[in-house]
Amino acid sequence: MADTMATAQPSPPVIKTNVExxxxxxxxxxxxxxxxxxxxxxxxxxxxxxxSMDIAEKQVTxxxxxxxxxxxxxxxCLNRMNDLIDNxxxxxxxxxxxREIYAxxxxxxxxxxxxxxxxxxxxxxxxxxxxxxxYGLRIAGIRDKATLDEACERSLRGAALWDEVKxxxxxxxxxLSGGQMQRLCIARAIAIEPEIILMDxxxxxxxxxxxxxxxxxxxxxxxxYTIVIVTHNLQQAARxxxxxxxxxxxxxxxxxxxxxxxxxxxxxxxxxxITGRFG
Amino acid sequence: xxxxxxxxxxxxxxxxxxxxxxxxxxxMIAGMILLILVNGLGFFWPRPLERVTLSDGxxxxxxxxxxxxxPKPGTPEHLQHHRIQMKTGNRDVTGVDFxxxxxxxxxxxxxxxxxxxxxxxxxxxxxxxLTQLVRGEEVVATGSTATWAALQPLIDRAARDRDxxxxxxxxxxxxxxxxxxxxxxxxxxxxxxxxTGGAGDAASRAAIDARVAALQAQYQEAEARLxxxxxxxxxxxxxxxxxxxxxxxxxxxxxxxxYPANELSWAxxxxxxxxxxxxxxxGEPRESNTEGGIFPAIFGTVMMVMLMSILAVPxxxxxxxxxxxxxxxxxxxxxVRIAVNNLAGVPSIVFxxxxxxxxxxxxxxxxxxxxxxxxxPTPTFGTGGILxxxxxxxxxxxxxxxxAAEEALAAVPRSMREASLATGATxxxxxxxxxxPAAAPGILTGLILAMARGAGEVAPLMITGVxxxxxxxxxxxxxxxxxxxxxxxxxxxxxxxxxxxxPNVEAAKPMVYATSILLLAIVVLLNLTAIVVRNRLRRKxxxxxx
Numbered sequence: 001m002a003d004t005m006a007t008a009q010p011s012p013p014v015i016k017t018n019v020e021x022x023x024x025x026x027x028x029x030x031x032x033x034x035x036x037x038x039x040x041x042x043x044x045x046x047x048x049x050x051x052s053m054d055i056a057e058k059q060v061t062x063x064x065x066x067x068x069x070x071x072x073x074x075x076x077c078l079n080r081m082n083d084l085i086d087n088x089x090x091x092x093x094x095x096x097x098x099r100e101i102y103a104x105x106x107x108x109x110x111x112x113x114x115x116x117x118x119x120x121x122x123x124x125x126x127x128x129x130x131x132x133x134x135y136g137l138r139i140a141g142i143r144d145k146a147t148l149d150e151a152c153e154r155s156l157r158g159a160a161l162w163d164e165v166k167x168x169x170x171x172x173x174x175x176l177s178g179g180q181m182q183r184l185c186i187a188r189a190i191a192i193e194p195e196i197i198l199m200d201x202x203x204x205x206x207x208x209x210x211x212x213x214x215x216x217x218x219x220x221x222x223x224x225y226t227i228v229i230v231t232h233n234l235q236q237a238a239r240x241x242x243x244x245x246x247x248x249x250x251x252x253x254x255x256x257x258x259x260x261x262x263x264x265x266x267x268x269x270x271x272x273x274i275t276g277r278f279g
Numbered sequence: 280x281x282x283x284x285x286x287x288x289x290x291x292x293x294x295x296x297x298x299x300x301x302x303x304x305x306x307m308i309a310g311m312i313l314l315i316l317v318n319g320l321g322f323f324w325p326r327p328l329e330r331v332t333l334s335d336g337x338x339x340x341x342x343x344x345x346x347x348x349x350p351k352p353g354t355p356e357h358l359q360h361h362r363i364q365m366k367t368g369n370r371d372v373t374g375v376d377f378x379x380x381x382x383x384x385x386x387x388x389x390x391x392x393x394x395x396x397x398x399x400x401x402x403x404x405x406x407x408x409l410t411q412l413v414r415g416e417e418v419v420a421t422g423s424t425a426t427w428a429a430l431q432p433l434i435d436r437a438a439r440d441r442d443x444x445x446x447x448x449x450x451x452x453x454x455x456x457x458x459x460x461x462x463x464x465x466x467x468x469x470x471x472x473x474x475t476g477g478a479g480d481a482a483s484r485a486a487i488d489a490r491v492a493a494l495q496a497q498y499q500e501a502e503a504r505l506x507x508x509x510x511x512x513x514x515x516x517x518x519x520x521x522x523x524x525x526x527x528x529x530x531x532x533x534x535x536x537x538y539p540a541n542e543l544s545w546a547x548x549x550x551x552x553x554x555x556x557x558x559x560x561x562g563e564p565r566e567s568n569t570e571g572g573i574f575p576a577i578f579g580t581v582m583m584v585m586l587m588s589i590l591a592v593p594x595x596x597x598x599x600x601x602x603x604x605x606x607x608x609x610x611x612x613x614x615v616r617i618a619v620n621n622l623a624g625v626p627s628i629v630f631x632x633x634x635x636x637x638x639x640x641x642x643x644x645x646x647x648x649x650x651x652x653x654x655x656p657t658p659t660f661g662t663g664g665i666l667x668x669x670x671x672x673x674x675x676x677x678x679x680x681x682x683a684a685e686e687a688l689a690a691v692p693r694s695m696r697e698a699s700l701a702t703g704a705t706x707x708x709x710x711x712x713x714x715x716p717a718a719a720p721g722i723l724t725g726l727i728l729a730m731a732r733g734a735g736e737v738a739p740l741m742i743t744g745v746x747x748x749x750x751x752x753x754x755x756x757x758x759x760x761x762x763x764x765x766x767x768x769x770x771x772x773x774x775x776x777x778x779x780x781x782p783n784v785e786a787a788k789p790m791v792y793a794t795s796i797l798l799l800a801i802v803v804l805l806n807l808t809a810i811v812v813r814n815r816l817r818r819k820x821x822x823x824x825x
Contacts, residue, residue: 081697086608113703123694125713126819136702139712172819185698192702 032057032196032226033078038092040073040082047073049250051092055243060218060227062241062258064234066273069247071230072120075198077101078228079115080108097195113140116189120201122181124173124188129165132173132184136192151191159187160217179210186217190225197221199229203236215240234274238262246270312799319796322789323555325548328394328406328540330522331365331380332387339378340394340522341367341406342540349381366785368396368404369521376403377785390541393423397519400533403566403786407519410526414515426517427539433515433531440512440532444505451501455494457757462491467653559793564748568777569787573794578752579665579745579767580734580801586669586763587676587733592726594673595680596715602681603688604710616685623678631739634671639663639743643764659764663744665753666763671743672736676729683728687721688714716816723813727806734802737771745772747780770798 033055040048048070055061063071076082077090080101094101101111113136124132131138133155134148142148152169156162161183165176173184182202189197199218203211218227218240231237237244238258245255246269254261254270265271272278286292326342333339345364351357362381370376397405409426412419412433420429466487469480512532519527535558538551562572606612643660651659660666691714699709737745746766753765774794781787 079701081701084697084700109703109705112701117697117701119694119697119701121694123692123698125695125698126717135699135712136704139699139702139704139708188698188702 030057031055032097033228034093034095035074036093036095038074038077038090038094040070040077040091041089042085043087047250048077051252053245053252053255055226055228057226058222058224059242060222060229060240062237062244063228063230063247064232064237064244064273065247065253066278067232070250071245071247072200074247075200075228075230078196078198079112079117081112081117083108113192114194115196115198116192116194118182118185118189118197118199118202120204122178122185122205124176124181124184126172126174128170129173129176129184130169133187133191135188140192155187155191158190158221159183160213160220161187177210179206179213182206182210182214183217186214186221190221194225196226196228199227201230201232204232211236234262246273248273315792315795315799318789319792319794322793323552323559325396325538325540325543325551325555327390328396329365330389330391330394331385333380333384334386335384338522339365339367339380341365341378342396344377366404367522368406369402369527370783371402372521372525372527373523376783392539392541394539394541395427395519396538396540397529397534398536398570399529400535400565403570403783405519405521405527405529407521407527410518410520412515412517412531419515430517430531430534430537433517434534434537437512437532437534440508444508444512444532447501447505447508452498452505454757455498455501459491459494459498462487462494464653471652560797563750566786567781567783568747568773569781569783569790573768573770573773573797575749575752576768576770576773576794577797577801578754579749580770580798581805582753583665583669583672583740583767583769584730584734584805586665587672588726588730590669591673591676591680591729591733592722595677595725595729596684596722598677599681599684599688600710600715603685604706604714619678619681623682625675626738627675627736628738630671630675631742634667634674634739634743635663638667638670643667662764663742663746663766664764665744665767668740668744668767671739672733675736675739676733679729679732680722680725683725684718684722687718687724690721691717720813720817723809723816727809727813730805730809731802734798734805735771737769737775740769740772745769747772747776770794770801774798 031054035054036052038048038051039046051070051074063075065071073082077094078096078101082088082090090102096111096115100106125135127135130152133152134142137148137151153162153166156165161180164180165184173181176184182205186197186202203214206214215236218229221227222242229237229241241258243256244258244261246253246261246265246267248269254265254267256266261270262274265274326344328341329343331339342365343363344366346361347364348358349356349360349362360381360383362379365378365380366376367373367378368376391408393408394406395409397407399405409423409430411421412426412429420426466484469484469487509532513530515531516528517531517534519529521527536551536554538547543551559572560577561574563575564573565571602612602615639662643658643662643664647655647659647661695713695717696709699713700706704712744766746768749766749768751762751765753762753767754760755762774791777787777794778791
């Protein structure tokens with residue numbers, strides 16, 4: 001890892017593009033997340049280099065790039081999930097809805113409540129379907145049965161799972177199929193009504209049909225939520241996202257409208273990657 | 280040669296080797312359990328009674344309990360002849376109750392129908408022929424058959440009479456004693472209090488005296504009733520003729536069980552067998568623990584294990600939580616972990632010594648001085664008791680719980696914690712609602728290991744509260760109902776005591792096996808309960824992988 005870094009660093013276009021695409025305004029709409037000069041180290045290994053970008057509100061932004069390029073790491077910075085890992089150091093500013101995510105005065109619980117997350121491997125809790133969905137609400141101290149019922153139905157409908165599970169809400173969430181479990185996790189994420197949903201390769205463990213369902217869901221959720229999705233699947237990025245950011249070796253190489261990036265990449269690295277020459 | 284090499288390369292010898300290792304272990308365990316079962320359960324079976332006449336004219340009566348070849352090393356007769364061991368009973372008549380007889384000396388062996396096996400309160404079994412039954416001065420029946428017929432209903436009555444006597448002794452007299460003792464302590468408290476000298480003081484002393492006098496009157500009344508009852512119950516007496524023609528007169532109220540061993544049908548034998556096992560499990564010990572039941576020991580063992588679990592498991596789990604979830608993983612935590620693991624290997628007697636010095640003398644002694652000053656110099660908590668024994672065993676088993684709980688916590692998948700944290704849960708909420716429930720099966724495994732270790736431990740108990748005979752259970756009808764300061768009986772100690780400290784080794788031997796069966800059964804039962812609970816939890820949290 002350190003060796004590749006060392007060889008990569010002198011590569012001129014990478015450093016240049018970083019400056020060139022430093023703050024892509026990337027079209028219309030308000031800015032949901034603002035990232036400036038983000039650097040991140042795992043111990044002494046630097047994983048992110050000077051990343052600056054704006055993520056637009058109520059749009060789907062896709063992070064693509066080869067394994068180990070830092071896209072998941074950046075995603076996990078946005079709701080401070082990296083706090084759970086020892087020896088992580090982050091510099092730069094991250095602002096969501098105008099509020100500083102890493103400020104000492106910021107309540108990390110509040111950040112995670114506003115910025116939900118769906119993980120690569122679906123991770124339902126060992127509880128009933130109902131309890132899985134309302135988990136975040138119970139954590140927040142809501143006990144009123146009617147409120148919980150209402151939130152459960154709304155979230156499951158939102159995650160396109162209601163019709164499949166409405167008769168067995170009291171059964172274990174672990175008894176669902178892979179695709180259903182991932183949608184259950186999405187339902188759990190939207191139950192607490194976040195403003196932003198982060199998805200870390202949500203379809204990588206799903207079969208094509210389940211993937212299609214989740215993609216349709218992402219498309220529908222876009223009207224209400226800002227979505228950031230990390231994916232290895234370039235077709236998926238092309239299908240679901242409005243904007244795409246290409247990362248390589250911890251740097252943001254190119255960031256633009258999805259259609260532009262895939263049809264008319266400006267960087268050689270981007271072109272090589274999306275045409276399958278590496279990665 | 281080539282094929283042998285192939286065999287080795289495929290690993291076949293290893294399979295045989297490991298397979299036979301397992302087989303040998305299983306065989307040894309099965310053999311041990313079989314030995315204990317046969318020796319323990321066979322003891323309760325009513326054997327036929329034999330009358331053996333020796334060539335010198337001596338007559339012996341009793342059960343043949345053993346037969347072995349006589350070792351005479353170096354002579355051609357080595358292991359050629361046999362001898363039998365007879366349980367002749369009648370210890371109070373002949374002085375011994377077991378005899379070895381060489382078969383060569385036996386002139387005749389027979390099984391007379393009129394021999395009766397009598398279990399009584401004192402001196403072990405009485406074996407002989409019934410001759411007569413008297414009530415007061417009046418002879419009710421004479422002759423073997425008539426006496427047996429008259430005796431049978433009296434044995435049932437004897438059980439009822441004993442219960443009635445016990446009720447008066449324990450409940451009524453015991454209760455009155457308990458209240459008199461309370462008054463005495465109240466008086467002592469008044470003495471210890473700095474003298475106020477007022478009229479109130481004198482008045483309360485007078486009130487106490489009055490109450491004691493009333494209680495004493497009650498005591499005398501109950502005692503009079505007791506004497507009458509004992510007299511009435513002891514009025515019927517039966518005479519038994521022993522092998523040598525000596526007669527023994529015994530009050531029917533002292534007879535626990537009697538049966539004509541050679542007349543019994545199979546159903547009759549089964550009945551005796553069942554009633555003996557029931558007495559063993561539910562009764563109290565007699566004859567310095569070599570007869571009767573071991574219920575107090577069963578109760579003490581179970582209660583101590585439960586107390587120990589209640590004390591050790593929460594403490595261990597909390598410790599493991601801190602070590603695994605909160606403490607910064609570094610040199611200190613590694614050291615602590617090593618220390619905990621080593622603690623699990625400390626010999627149990629060392630824990631016992633610590634328990635005696637710390638819990639009993641220091642903590643218990645302080646409690647006595649502060650709260651029970653009026654009872655001194657009689658110690659209350661400042662002596663061995665079930666609480667201190669449980670705490671000592673808890674200390675002994677905590678390392679096991681900590682290690683198991685830590686492993687269980689570490690096995691909770693990271694994704695599950697992230698799921699909770701990503702919905703805005705704090706670390707505390709995540710631990711409480713997700714991590715602990717998911718780790719519960721593993722924690723229960725720790726509980727099972729701890730219980731298995733704790734239930735089998737004897738050495739530390741011997742100096743922290745176990746006794747040979749504890750007439751009062753640590754749980755009873757007198758406030759505060761749970762008497763944690765009381766000494767108690769324990770099956771493991773019972774085995775040691777009966778087997779090695781008993782004055783009558785031959786009589787005690789079967790009790791050792793029977794008690795071992797019970798100890799094994801209780802450990803298995805406690806473990807099974809925990810395993811059932813664990814499996815139920817595991818099904819619920821099937822995602823957690825242990």
